Amino acid sequence: MSSNPTPGLARFNAQDDSAARAALREACASETWGNRILARRPYATTDALFAASDAAMAELTAADLAEAMAGHPPIGRPTPGDATSSREQRGMSDADADLKAEMLELNLAYQEKFGHVFLICATGRTGEQMRDAARNRLDNTPEHEREMVRTELGKINRIRLGRLVEDPADPADAAEGARP
Numbered sequence: 132m133s134s135n136p137t138p139g140l141a142r143f144n145a146q147d148d149s150a151a152r153a154a155l156r157e158a159c160a161s162e163t164w165g166n167r168i169l170a171r172r173p174y175a176t177t178d179a180l181f182a183a184s185d186a187a188m189a190e191l192t193a194a195d196l197a198e199a200m201a202g203h204p205p206i207g208r209p210t211p212g213d214a215t216s217s218r219e220q221r222g223m224s225d226a227d228a229d230l231k232a233e234m235l236e237l238n239l240a241y242q243e244k245f246g247h248v249f250l251i252c253a254t255g256r257t258g259e260q261m262r263d264a265a266r267n268r269l270d271n272t273p274e275h276e277r278e279m280v281r282t283e284l285g286k287i288n289r290i291r292l293g294r295l296v297e298d299p300a301d302p303a304d305a306a307e308g309a310r311p
Contacts, residue, residue: 137177139296144173157215158291159284160202163195164188177296181289188285196277199284200247206261207234215291219253226258234258237265244269245276252286 143151148169155165167187174180191199207223209216217224223234241249249265256264268276 137296140174140177140180143180143296154295158295159199159288161191161195161199163191164199164288177293180292180296184288184292185285188281188288191281193277196280196284197247200250200280203248203250203287205235205238205242205248206251206253206265207231207238207258219287219290222253222256222261223258230258230262234262234265237262237269241265241269245273247280250280250283250287252283252290254287254290 143154146154151169151172152165155168156162159165164184164187167190168180168183171183174183204210204213204216204220206220207226209220223231226234238249249268251261251264253261268279271279
């Protein structure tokens with residue numbers, strides 16, 4: 132990501148709180164996280180936005196983390212009609228039936244042990260990599276796993292925030308950004 136301001140970052144900075152809050156809710160379901168990001172606007176650079184996100188993530192309580200995780204579907208079962216979860220979990224879309232069935236079993240075992248959905252930054256990972264991570268993380272203590280979840284959520288939030296502030300709002304912005 133660039134440390135330079137982008138048209139999308141300027142648009143995010145200029146949005147009224149209600150619109151910005153809705154956009155942030157798409158990135159992370161934690162109300163506390165979103166409020167902390169809003170409170171620090173305007174951001175001069177995407178790096179400053181990412182730093183604020185990281186700081187807000189580090190301060191989330193267990194309840195805040197649970198709220199954030201509630202916004203994520205299980206790996207291998209993206210929310211129907213949700214382009215974001217489908218894009219992020221693309222590595223499972225072409226998995227064979229055996230891998231999908233194994234991932235379902237791992238999701239259930241994980242949820243039984245930790246009381247929440249298995250969360251991983253799935254972007255760019257294969258189905259096998261996600262399965263292997265789920266297998267390995269089942270051995271974690273609840274305390275260690277909570278910090279793993281915090282780390283993974285931070286990665287997801289950075290990706291989603293990057294898309295929020297890098298994507299132009301309309302085709303005119305895209306055409307303008309494509310000019311030399």
